[in-house]
Amino acid sequence: MQQDMIVVIDLGSERTTTLARDLRALGVYSEIHPHDLTADALAALPNVRGFVLALGPNRAYEGQILEPSEAILGAGVPLLSVDDDADGAPDLRTFALTTCKAQPNWSVENFIADQVELVRRQVGDKKVLLALSGGVDSSVVAALLIRAIGPQLTCVHVNHGLLRKGEPEQVVQVFGKELKANLIYVDATDRFLDKLAGVADPEAKRKTIGAEFIRVFEEEARKLDGIAFLAQGTIYPDIIESGTKTAKTVKSHHNVGGLPPDLRFELVEPLKMLFKDEVRACGVALGLPENMVYRQPFPGPGLGVRCLGAITRDRLEALRASDAILREEFDRAGLRGKVWQYFTIVPDVRSVGVRDGARAFEWPCIIRAVNTVDAMTATVERLPWDLMERLTGRITHEVPGINRVLFDLTPKPVGTIEWE
Numbered sequence: 001m002q003q004d005m006i007v008v009i010d011l012g013s014e015r016t017t018t019l020a021r022d023l024r025a026l027g028v029y030s031e032i033h034p035h036d037l038t039a040d041a042l043a044a045l046p047n048v049r050g051f052v053l054a055l056g057p058n059r060a061y062e063g064q065i066l067e068p069s070e071a072i073l074g075a076g077v078p079l080l081s082v083d084d085d086a087d088g089a090p091d092l093r094t095f096a097l098t099t100c101k102a103q104p105n106w107s108v109e110n111f112i113a114d115q116v117e118l119v120r121r122q123v124g125d126k127k128v129l130l131a132l133s134g135g136v137d138s139s140v141v142a143a144l145l146i147r148a149i150g151p152q153l154t155c156v157h158v159n160h161g162l163l164r165k166g167e168p169e170q171v172v173q174v175f176g177k178e179l180k181a182n183l184i185y186v187d188a189t190d191r192f193l194d195k196l197a198g199v200a201d202p203e204a205k206r207k208t209i210g211a212e213f214i215r216v217f218e219e220e221a222r223k224l225d226g227i228a229f230l231a232q233g234t235i236y237p238d239i240i241e242s243g244t245k246t247a248k249t250v251k252s253h254h255n256v257g258g259l260p261p262d263l264r265f266e267l268v269e270p271l272k273m274l275f276k277d278e279v280r281a282c283g284v285a286l287g288l289p290e291n292m293v294y295r296q297p298f299p300g301p302g303l304g305v306r307c308l309g310a311i312t313r314d315r316l317e318a319l320r321a322s323d324a325i326l327r328e329e330f331d332r333a334g335l336r337g338k339v340w341q342y343f344t345i346v347p348d349v350r351s352v353g354v355r356d357g358a359r360a361f362e363w364p365c366i367i368r369a370v371n372t373v374d375a376m377t378a379t380v381e382r383l384p385w386d387l388m389e390r391l392t393g394r395i396t397h398e399v400p401g402i403n404r405v406l407f408d409l410t411p412k413p414v415g416t417i418e419w420e
């Protein structure tokens with residue numbers, strides 16, 4: 001059942017990811033491995049039909065020219081050298097399909113079938129725990145594990161009170177009700193907001209949220225008996241190091257941040273070989289709702305980094321309500337799939353306005369809508385004027401505490417995407 005594979009070997013190229021993605025686009029499964037791949041590591045890779053030797057500007061490393069290992073050269077399958085400096089695109093199609101005779105059998109359906117098998121083999125009759133945030137990656141992991149080992153999986157959804165409107169409800173509906181997962185829903189809103197009271201520094205806020213999240217999750221984990229595995233939504237970009245300077249393509253480990261030693265479970269990471277678009281396709285194939293799978297990126301600390309300064313409940317509610325209106329209006333304007341990320345921000349300053357003939361001393365709401373490829377740089381979406389007017393009208397009339405709407409036109413750099 002396992003698919004054929006072409007292995008991309010990192011010899012200092014800056015295009016290893018592109019090569020692997022291009023091979024997968026041909027329907028041939030591909031992974032990236034370091035130049036010093038050992039015979040044992042190679043033996044663990046099923047159905048290797050060929051190697052693409054990805055040469056590039058970082059091939060000289062610490063005074064040595066990187067060479068492919070004996071295991072690679074002696075594997076007895078075709079090799080194709082691709083140099084970043086060479087003109088023209090390599091003919092991966094001819095190499096993969098004709099020279100290597102690799103079967104183009106890489107598909108999401110085959111991937112799911114394989115992973116279901118592999119997870120069942122790894123887990124046996126033991127129990128698995130998953131922190132289900134409701135984000136794309138953890139949701140797809142949950143759906144896959146429900147299919148593979150349903151009753152052996154327990155999902156914990158910690159609502160830290162900083163989620164968008166409707167998100168915790170959707171997690172409960174989709175996973176608890178429709179997919180019938182063992183779902184533990186923890187409403188820790190009060191606990192988080194109490195901890196965050198008066199914490200104004202952005203880094204301190206992030207640390208408080210992160211540490212409290214681990215604590216709540218840990219408490220839930222301790223209440224459960226016989227958990228042997230922890231599932232994680234690790235995806236391929238998480239384990240491919242950015243850049244190739246060290247020529248160590250794959251990070252040696254990625255552990256579960258913050259859990260105490262007596263809660264170190266073995267990991268189950270069924271998506272760790274997938275790129276983000278493949279994760280989404282997998283989610284759709286597993287029957288998850290489209291708005292869950294194609295959701296825009298949302299930071300771990302959630303609305304906490306958009307409720308600037310020390311978070312207060314009333315301002316947080318104003319933020320959540322304005323974000324919901326923004327999403328609704330973007331949907332209506334057909335911008336949902338077009339704009340990469342859009343959200344509102346509510347700072348802790350107030351300005352004078354007038355409402356119903358009386359002085360209104362209220363907060364502004366800032367709207368930010370940006371496009372980017374990799375989140376390292378970003379440009380601002382040019383919104384239609386009538387949409388901006390409608391947003392302004394709705395937010396100032398429907399959201400208690402907001403008397404102005406501002407639009408952030410700052411690209412990254414110099415602004416970051418988030419304000420904190």
Ligand code: XMP
Nearest residue numbers: 297298299300301341375412416417418419
């Ligand atoms: P910045 O603000 O650094 O954001 O330009 C780049 C992208 O990263 C997201 N972001 C985060 N994601 N945890 C996350 O999971 C975080 O702490 C975090 N901070 C920023 C941000 O939403 C944007 O997409």
